[in-house]
Amino acid sequence: MTVPLSILDLAPISSGSDAGQALRNTVDLARRAERFGYHRYWVAEHHFADGVASAAPAVLIGLILAGTDRIRVGSGAVQVGHQTALSIVESFGLLDAVHPGRLDLGLGRSGQRRAEAVAALAAPRPAPRTGSQVVDGLLIPPPFDFSKLVASPRWGAYAALLQQPEAVSPDFAEVVDDIRALIAGTYARDGVDVHATPGEGAKVELWILGSSAGQSATVAGERGLPFAANYHVSPATVLEAVEAYRAAFRPSEVLDHPYVLVSADVVVAPTTAEARHLASGYGLWVHSIRTGRGAIPFPTPAEAAAAPWTAEDQALVQDRLDTQFVGTPAEVAAQLHTLQRATSADELLVTTITHDHTDRVRSFALLAEEWHA
Template identity: 60%
Template sequence: MSSIPLSVLDLSPVTAGSDAPTALRRSVELAQLSESLGYRRFWLAEHHFAAVASSSTVTLIGLVAAATSSIRVGSAAVQLGHHTPVSVVEAFGTIDALHPGRLDLGLGRSGQRRKEATGSGPKPPRPEPSPEHEVDGLLIPEPFSLEGLLGSPKLAATATALQITGAEPPDFTEAVDDILALLEGTYSADGVALSAVPGEKADVEVWVFGSSKGQSAQVAGARGLPFVANYHVSPATTLEAVEAYREAFVPSRDLSEPYVVVSADVVAADDDATAQELASTYGHWVCGIRSGAGAPPYPDPASTPALSDTERAVVDDRIRTQFVGAPTTVVDGLRTLARVTGADELVITSVTHDFESRKHSHELIAREWGLAAA
């Protein structure tokens, strides 16, 4: 099982007492370390108005690509609600022109306004959430409700700030199709053929990221694209997302069968107790995100009080689905995740307040996983 590839997802977190320039320099250093250890990919997440320095993800991807030589670099994921397909393809095409054949263009639905249901009839009842359970040793918690988060004033303000006044984001399916057409050289607008320069025929691999069995999984399957299921974001719905993708899969020119990557939050240290201490403020960080305030500077365990019972209840599913401990503990959890989901590859994200501890976590996991360069 440990022979499947392992990759890295980085959020370029700003830690308490530090700043964004430091976070960016650390991301570049972590990418170089990941390459030396034998990780397959180094992906960067897009977040806005939070203590996360990868907000201009494409810019950072270009800088990371320039600072490395062989590891694949990509987005996890471009929030298509905030970008036009043309701008995405031109940006990735620019980087590919200078660092050819190394880019993963990950696409996500984030930032798109949901279309309101039409018609005068009653809305169909929402399905009851599945109770917490285990599948062959993998914890599948009860789904976390996003209703409170969707009412956040900051979230609404963020959406407003990231949109051009009067503009309406395209449907996700249409945006993905436009990106594929732009890369292929078959794109047209108003009946006029248009070529992205650079971008057309760029050697860029397109991915779709998703947290449920909904549109993202369906689009990835129907277009024959590789799919990333976000266990580290929505552990309750990962299995159904993977199943929906596989059921919808249609072979494409580049992919003859489904290809699934599953993400996981991890912290490894020399022993379980040290790892638990390093990860002890993870819940505080997630609580800030789920409150709608955005990710806060990653807290220092040495000066951060324990979560209250109310706060703990908000993030309990994320804390208990994080893989924390000595290298054998973490890798055993990752092997379970890969086995249960049938993943073809795993991508790990590891955040600690201390950067040296974060690097060490990646080193320990690479060695225990058996990466060739580790």
């Protein structure tokens, strides 16, 4: 079954370039994606990364909406731990007021207080799987251990800067419910009705994003909302995530059956060799994230080849390298069909990073042509 194909964009900054050019590239790519036939165009929220410019999704979405006509545009995802429900609803309500009916509000659980995150990672858990599995043709690598990264002083400094002093992030389920109530016009606090303008009555499509069988999957299922699962960042847990969502699902006014979107990282070129060459900076880029430096500007293939690299470095990113789909249009489309079959996804979301914008545009163009053939 050929399902809709959509795009996730991080507004990547290439080595030798800057944030302004990265953002102009994002708007250009969104315009082209609309012509290529992609279903929706989402932008991420990342902070403290020299190589990523998508720090303020609502602002970037506004630029993309203004530059396109039909394609759905949204967040993948707003990190709700760093904003109030009201600020999120007002921001996206403003966008919907100007561009009605085209907006997706994707919510992510990121932004827990650091102490909570460290405690959750330290809590007793089943022994992690140590080997890779192949499920219906899809590689499921062993899980990556984020505990050292989350417990690092750098991570703590970043988390502190993203919240007001003494601020306490509410429970994710509470935030989701508050957002839904504000949009529906049913929110009340201490006996007082509260109305968001703009925001109330906005025709936004609400999504929950998650990478595991945790609270995000459960909240999405119990509230009957569509769910986006993360194979491109957490390939080890994608099957658990979609299974937990489907198990928790209850029909709602939005959906009468589960709707699952699954992400994948891809690079497409006319030949396999060229695609691998263009993707060769990916390992170095992921390594910078997983060592706590934040994403570096995406390197050229020559810069990646010249960088010091050890077996330990390789092991740190092997799961991501093994699950990136790199090759010709036919090869990558076949891998995406496998991902869809193994997860029973209703839609796929692809992200691509190359050093040169023209190569990235061509990758999406070649994939769309193959997918819709």
